[in-house]
Amino acid sequence: MRIRAWDSVSTGALRAAWLLGKAWVLAAAVLIVAASGASAAQPDLVAILRAIDEQSNFGDFDFSAVLTIITQDPEKGTEKFVVREFRRDRENKFLLLIQEPKARMGEGYLMDEENLWFYDPESRKFSHTSLKESFAGSDARNEDFTQSSLAKDYRPTGYESGSLGNFEVYIIDLEAAHNEVADPYLRIWVSKDENLILKMESYSLTKRLMRTALFPNYVKIGSAIIPRVMVFVDELVQGRRTQITLSEISLNALPDSVFTKAFVERANR
Amino acid sequence: MLGVIRIAFRNTRRQLRRAVLLGGAIAFGVMVITLLNAFTSGAVANIKNNLAYVAGGHVYVIGTELTESGREVTRIGDDQALQAAVDEADPRIVSVHRRSEVYGSLIFRSKSVMYQIEGVDFAREAQFAKGLAVRSGSVDDLSDPRALILPARAAERLGIEAGETLLVRLQTVTGQENVGEFRVAAIIEDVLGFGLTAAYANLAYLNSLIGLGPSEYQMLAIFLADLRDIDTLAREIYQALEEAGTPVERPLSQSQSYQELEAEALGQLFGQAAAAIAKEPWEGTKFSVITLNEMMEPVVAAMGVLDSIALGIFLILLLITAVGILNTFRMVIIERTREIGTMRAFGMQKRTVRSIFLWEAAFISLGGGAAGLVLAGVIAAAVSRISFNSPGLEFFLDAGHVTFAITAGDLIGNLLVVLAISLLAALLPANAAARLQPAKALGTHF
Numbered sequence: 001m002r003i004r005a006w007d008s009v010s011t012g013a014l015r016a017a018w019l020l021g022k023a024w025v026l027a028a029a030v031l032i033v034a035a036s037g038a039s040a041a042q043p044d045l046v047a048i049l050r051a052i053d054e055q056s057n058f059g060d061f062d063f064s065a066v067l068t069i070i071t072q073d074p075e076k077g078t079e080k081f082v083v084r085e086f087r088r089d090r091e092n093k094f095l096l097l098i099q100e101p102k103a104r105m106g107e108g109y110l111m112d113e114e115n116l117w118f119y120d121p122e123s124r125k126f127s128h129t130s131l132k133e134s135f136a137g138s139d140a141r142n143e144d145f146t147q148s149s150l151a152k153d154y155r156p157t158g159y160e161s162g163s164l165g166n167f168e169v170y171i172i173d174l175e176a177a178h179n180e181v182a183d184p185y186l187r188i189w190v191s192k193d194e195n196l197i198l199k200m201e202s203y204s205l206t207k208r209l210m211r212t213a214l215f216p217n218y219v220k221i222g223s224a225i226i227p228r229v230m231v232f233v234d235e236l237v238q239g240r241r242t243q244i245t246l247s248e249i250s251l252n253a254l255p256d257s258v259f260t261k262a263f264v265e266r267a268n269r
Numbered sequence: 270m271l272g273v274i275r276i277a278f279r280n281t282r283r284q285l286r287r288a289v290l291l292g293g294a295i296a297f298g299v300m301v302i303t304l305l306n307a308f309t310s311g312a313v314a315n316i317k318n319n320l321a322y323v324a325g326g327h328v329y330v331i332g333t334e335l336t337e338s339g340r341e342v343t344r345i346g347d348d349q350a351l352q353a354a355v356d357e358a359d360p361r362i363v364s365v366h367r368r369s370e371v372y373g374s375l376i377f378r379s380k381s382v383m384y385q386i387e388g389v390d391f392a393r394e395a396q397f398a399k400g401l402a403v404r405s406g407s408v409d410d411l412s413d414p415r416a417l418i419l420p421a422r423a424a425e426r427l428g429i430e431a432g433e434t435l436l437v438r439l440q441t442v443t444g445q446e447n448v449g450e451f452r453v454a455a456i457i458e459d460v461l462g463f464g465l466t467a468a469y470a471n472l473a474y475l476n477s478l479i480g481l482g483p484s485e486y487q488m489l490a491i492f493l494a495d496l497r498d499i500d501t502l503a504r505e506i507y508q509a510l511e512e513a514g515t516p517v518e519r520p521l522s523q524s525q526s527y528q529e530l531e532a533e534a535l536g537q538l539f540g541q542a543a544a545a546i547a548k549e550p551w552e553g554t555k556f557s558v559i560t561l562n563e564m565m566e567p568v569v570a571a572m573g574v575l576d577s578i579a580l581g582i583f584l585i586l587l588l589i590t591a592v593g594i595l596n597t598f599r600m601v602i603i604e605r606t607r608e609i610g611t612m613r614a615f616g617m618q619k620r621t622v623r624s625i626f627l628w629e630a631a632f633i634s635l636g637g638g639a640a641g642l643v644l645a646g647v648i649a650a651a652v653s654r655i656s657f658n659s660p661g662l663e664f665f666l667d668a669g670h671v672t673f674a675i676t677a678g679d680l681i682g683n684l685l686v687v688l689a690i691s692l693l694a695a696l697l698p699a700n701a702a703a704r705l706q707p708a709k710a711l712g713t714h715f
Binding site: 074075130132176178179180181182183184202204205206208210236237238239240 | 336338340376378379380381436438440441443444445446447448449478480
């Protein structure tokens with residue numbers, strides 16, 4: 001009787017223990033599957049930044065294009081600039097030559113490795129300027145015309161998945177890795193399939209939204225993919241925005257002389 | 270002698286029309302040179318005052334430090350050596366100002382304007398704000414860290430009033446974008462009308478926006494009682510810093526690449542220094558001592574060119590006048606040959622005859638010179654009453670008015686030059702008159 005009772009107790013306990021164990025295994029399995037699923041969905045944010053940088057770089061090719069820059073300002077009205085851009089990423093050189101309006105024709109921005117020079121055809125003088133400065137009074141900065149260096153200059157601080165229009169995107173928060181980049185904080189919307197930045201918000205050190213950039217149209221040229229249309233919205237001055245459209249895009253080799261002060265002085269003379 | 274002067278004066282009056290014509294030419298020359306000299310001197314003085322106002326002092330000490338990446342930023346972190354070098358109790362010093370500066374975009378709704386903002390320690394410089402000409406609002410309580418004193422021109426451009434809030438987009442010393450929110454505590458009159466009157470903010474708050482610590486600053490500006498002490502004081506500060514073993518930039522005037530350094534220093538002074546890579550690294554803060562006189566050198570040189578042009582015009586006019594005097598006196602001698610013969614026959618010495626003609630020349634030149642000075646004075650007084658509102662000119666003006674300034678030494682110098690040239694021109698005919706033989710002269714008929 002005692003034995004039976006014990007038997008009965010022990011059998012019940014064993015059953016209970018078995019059931020409990022099964023539940024734990026199931027729970028553990030679910031957790032493992034969930035965890036592994038989550039791990040599989042976790043994007044490598046640094047790799048995404050690197051991919052963005054790589055596909056904006058023309059590598060061994062030279063790049064040239066015509067930029068049409070239209071700035072809408074509530075005070076000044078609409079201003080149109082036509083600029084010819086030449087880039088040689090492998091040597092970190094670029095040249096922006098203003099062709100329109102006539103009053104500004106001949107002004108140029110020449111990047112020669114570490115130095116960015118502004119040329120004023122009236123005084124015929126070069127002066128030192130910075131990539132962080134606004135380009136010709138627009139909402140674009142000089143650095144917007146150079147290759148991207150997000151992986152070097154920023155570290156991701158968070159992300160979420162979302163959508164922008166029809167695109168599935170990662171919304172990634174970035175913090176400047178050092179204090180010498182213009183934007184201390186960025187939030188970028190990157191398409192999941194092609195690592196294209198579709199939208200970018202720039203925040204000040206005090207974390208106030210300063211500028212929103214939209215990149216609705218990309219063009220593939222060689223191994224690079226670059227935005228064909230860029231829209232910069234000034235979030236501080238109401239109603240101010242700049243649209244940049246690229247045309248006459250080419251990867252033809254450029255003579256070395258293009259990236260020299262002498263060329264800038266001769267151009268549009 | 271008195272008799273000679275009397276005769277010369279009488280002769281001049283006798284031929285008044287001729288004397289007036291010659292004197293008129295001299296008067297015109299003197300007037301031109303006096304006005305131009307006075308204008309350039311006045312303009313230099315005005316530029317000096319305006320520049321001192323804009324830059325906030327007469328002697329400036331700017332600090333430069335290196336970032337971790339070796340880039341130069343304008344910052345005075347540790348100012349112990351500087352405090353020791355500048356004795357604020359020095360009777361030559363009127364006031365000392367610690368400033369941080371930034372050139373930022375002031376934004377109000379859909380309007381924006383670029384302006385210089387200076388960070389002021391209002392608690393330490395209690396008298397500073399009280400000296401400003403307030404148009405609206407108040408400078409009595411500036412304890413709000415976000416308080417901003419805004420020049421009237423900026424306020425008008427933005428359409429903002431005292432009490433309202435605006436945004437300022439600016440860059441930190443390392444070039445990062447930042448945005449600060451300010452409340453307009455007061456709107457002040459523009460002392461300089463073309464946007465060079467700065468806006469003033471609390472030093473600590475501005476520092477927090479441009480990436481400096483609360484007690485740091487970028488420039489120490491010193492106002493002096495006597496501008497003649499500028500160079501001496503700057504030299505003393507430089508020497509004291511050097512003796513303390515602090516890194517200090519050579520004074521501009523001693524530098525080989527003067528223009529390059531000057532441009533850099535001006536950039537620093539107006540908060541526009543690009544964060545360039547330092548050529549030779551150093552520890553701590555490196556100081557640069559700059560003076561108003563050094564900044565004024567190009568202006569003074571430009572005005573010197575204007576003065577030289579004026580002197581050239583003056584000398585040409587005098588040359589023409591001298592030829593006129595020469596010819597006139599030769600005619601006078603022909604006309605007065607018999608008179609000279611009579612005087613010589615009555616025993617007048619050759620020397621006396623020469624003196625009469627030279628005195629006549631002196632009367633004409635001094636009379637013309639005096640008339641030129643009076644004319645210049647009248648024109649200067651009239652022009653200085655006109656108020657000019659042209660933005661391009663205001664740096665040369667004193668509150669919108671042209672200022673004429675000339676020293677007594679310059680006036681006397683100009684008159685002496687006129688006198689010397691006139692006497693030189695008259696000397697040849699005067700000698701000819703003195704050499705006339707009485708008998709021959711008396712026998713001459715015209």
